[in-house]
Amino acid sequence: NAGVTQTPKFRVLKTGQSMTLLCAQDMNHEYMYWYRQDPGMGLRLIHYSVGEGTTAKGEVPDGYNVSRLKKQNFLLGLESAAPSQTSVYFCASKLAGVVTGELFFGEGSRLTVL
Amino acid sequence: GQNIDQPTEMTATEGAIVQINCTYQTSGFNGLFWYQQHAGEAPTFLSYNVLDGLEEKGRFSSFLSRSKGYSYLLLKELQMKDSASYLCAVQDSNYQLIWGAGTKLIIKP
Numbered sequence: 001n002a003g004v005t006q007t008p009k010f011r012v013l014k015t016g017q018s019m020t021l022l023c024a025q026d027m028n029h030e031y032m033y034w035y036r037q038d039p040g041m042g043l044r045l046i047h048y049s050v051g052e053g054t055t056a057k058g059e060v061p062d063g064y065n066v067s068r069l070k071k072q073n074f075l076l077g078l079e080s081a082a083p084s085q086t087s088v089y090f091c092a093s094k095l096a097g098v099v100t101g102e103l104f105f106g107e108g109s110r111l112t113v114l
Numbered sequence: 115g116q117n118i119d120q121p122t123e124m125t126a127t128e129g130a131i132v133q134i135n136c137t138y139q140t141s142g143f144n145g146l147f148w149y150q151q152h153a154g155e156a157p158t159f160l161s162y163n164v165l166d167g168l169e170e171k172g173r174f175s176s177f178l179s180r181s182k183g184y185s186y187l188l189l190k191e192l193q194m195k196d197s198a199s200y201l202c203a204v205q206d207s208n209y210q211l212i213w214g215a216g217t218k219l220i221i222k223p
Contacts, residue, residue: 004156040122040215041215042118042201042203042212042213042214042215042216043157043201043203043211043213044213045210045211058210090156090157099144099145099164099205099209100145100162100164102147102159102162103149103157103159103211105156105157105158106156107155107156108154108155108156
């Protein structure tokens, strides 16, 4: 019962460095999402995917890229990290076509950019 | 613009009842969700409302009034483990979730 797994859980970067966050889900969900959570703000959608090979921009996509080469994996990349990208990142997934469908979240990845 | 408002923080006593309010203004409405998030953990699903009225699930109930753009989460018989943040989210006309900033609930013995 792994559900949604994110790696790494913690990371410290220097400004300008790059990194990739990996999200893996074993529930055969079509939809996957990357959110960031900052103090005093609601979850903000970065990018999402409605199926293998497809991605779309969310509310705050600048500075991030994503890929969904396999149905179970959704990668979030930071090409040149900035201090403004210090945040907690959550991956989530859900079944397609279920309006009432709940999101299943990973445990989060805490990123600090110095 | 789209907006979800919730109180930032609330305090309640163990064994008591607390009501957490959520008001929203969104582009369309396709349901309202409540999630619970313990500190340092992932959000977990609590409830979904799409029709007006009260949905009861054990100690937790959620109410919706679409005409007023208003929902509340009611927690009864509070336990220390209920100390968490409670997130309100509205599914808009594009079925995207708009999230409130969350209400931090502190339970005192």
